[in-house]
Amino acid sequence: MSIRRIAICTGGGDAPGLNAVIRAVVLAAEQRGWDCLGIRDGYNGLLQPDEYAEGVVKLSRETVRGITHLGGTILGTTNRGNPLSFPITGEDGVVREVDRSDELVQKLQVRGIDALIAVGGDGSMAIAHALCQKGVRVVGVPKTIDNDLVGTSVTFGFNTASSFATLAIDRLHSTAEAHRRVMVVEVMGRYAGWIALYSGVAGTADVILIPEIPYDYDEVANKIRTRNQAGYDFSIVVVAEGARPRGGELSVREREVGSAERLGGAGEKVAAEIEARTRQDTRVVVLGHLQRGGSPSTWDRLLALRFGAAAVRALDEGQDGVMVALDPPTVRYVSLEEATERTKTVPLDHDLILTARDLGISFGD
Numbered sequence: 058m059s060i061r062r063i064a065i066c067t068g069g070g071d072a073p074g075l076n077a078v079i080r081a082v083v084l085a086a087e088q089r090g091w092d093c094l095g096i097r098d099g100y101n102g103l104l105q106p107d108e109y110a111e112g113v114v115k116l117s118r119e120t121v122r123g124i125t126h127l128g129g130t131i132l133g134t135t136n137r138g139n140p141l142s143f144p145i146t147g148e149d150g151v152v153r154e155v156d157r158s159d160e161l162v163q164k165l166q167v168r169g170i171d172a173l174i175a176v177g178g179d180g181s182m183a184i185a186h187a188l189c190q191k192g193v194r195v196v197g198v199p200k201t202i203d204n205d206l207v208g209t210s211v212t213f214g215f216n217t218a219s220s221f222a223t224l225a226i227d228r229l230h231s232t233a234e235a236h237r238r239v240m241v242v243e244v245m246g247r248y249a250g251w252i253a254l255y256s257g258v259a260g261t262a263d264v265i266l267i268p269e270i271p272y273d274y275d276e277v278a279n280k281i282r283t284r285n286q287a288g289y290d291f292s293i294v295v296v297a298e299g300a301r302p303r304g305g306e307l308s309v310r311e312r313e314v315g316s317a318e319r320l321g322g323a324g325e326k327v328a329a330e331i332e333a334r335t336r337q338d339t340r341v342v343v344l345g346h347l348q349r350g351g352s353p354s355t356w357d358r359l360l361a362l363r364f365g366a367a368a369v370r371a372l373d374e375g376q377d378g379v380m381v382a383l384d385p386p387t388v389r390y391v392s393l394e395e396a397t398e399r400t401k402t403v404p405l406d407h408d409l410i411l412t413a414r415d416l417g418i419s420f421g422d
């Protein structure tokens with residue numbers, strides 16, 4: 058079936074590069090004579106039209122002018138609008154999850170949308186896969202600062218986020234040294250340690266704690282004591298938000314119906330245990346959403362533009378149910394099924410883990 062109109066939406070946590078994808082999609086679609094619509098806040102613009110002046114907007118060369126370098130997303134995003142488990146508050150005040158995907162498919166048809174480009178992380182790709190199985194022609198674009206999507210060597214947003222974390226760690230060295238303190242830096246990444254590993258190695262951390270390697274507080278303290286004995290009386294400890302002690306629990310801040318659990322607090326716990334064991338003054342810095350904000354790096358801009366253009370080419374070539382993926386030096390397509398098979402965590406034999414160990418960095422194991 059030939060295409061006349063496509064729609065694009067951005068879902069899940071934002072990541073630097075979303076606007077670059079939108080721009081590339083709109084311009085590439087326009088070149089093919091296709092209309093391009095933007096759905097607000099994931100699919101909420103379609104599912105909750107009453108909450109918007111315009112839940113679906115027409116995108117054109119004019120509306121995407123000058124946005125390549127901007128963080129965020131001009132369409133807005135949400136992690137509370139999964140059409141497969143949409144949170145609805147009942148009359149009893151209890152929030153329940155309802156499957157609204159059939160309704161969404163119908164709404165796409167009513168708008169004359171021939172194909173959908175879904176930009177997002179693992180949750181968004183799972184939704185895209187489900188929509189595809191219900192007959193929607195869909196291509197996914199992998200986005201997340203966490204870099205935890207399989208099928209693509211990297212997601213856009215990760216480079217900007219990990220570079221920001223590296224700069225933050227760089228800055229903490231001088232103040233840690235001046236006060237002879239332990240500085241604990243908590244970074245994002247959900248259940249994968251990519252941001253902690255990349256920024257920790259690049260920023261010359263002494264200890265890096267990642268979800269893939271449960272740690273032992275005594276080992277962490279030993280590393281700090283060893284440094285102190287060698288005359289280095291300050292240390293930098295990078296903690297992924299999803300890291301947990303051996304036999305211990307994940308640090309979860311909040312669990313809410315209809316959205317993913319919110320992690321947080323891992324850094325505080327590690328700092329308290331370090332201070333208790335070493336008696337050394339310890340401070341915690343949580344980088345939080347600073348990692349997601351701001352302009353995309355050159356790398357992320359280019360990757361996002363490439364992904365956006367490739368998504369439109371995929372539709373033009375008749376592809377369906379695929380996600381664009383980076384397979385250096387080229388961009389290829391993987392099935393949404395493959396892309397949603399599992400979370401891409403850091404393999405224990407990853408070269409960067411081996412490199413870190415050779416540099417004397419401790420994983421607390």
Ligand code: F6P
Nearest residue numbers: 070136201202203245246247320
């Ligand atoms: O998935 C991206 C991410 O930034 C994670 O690293 C983090 O755990 C989560 O989103 C935070 O989500 P929220 O924006 O809902 O606080």
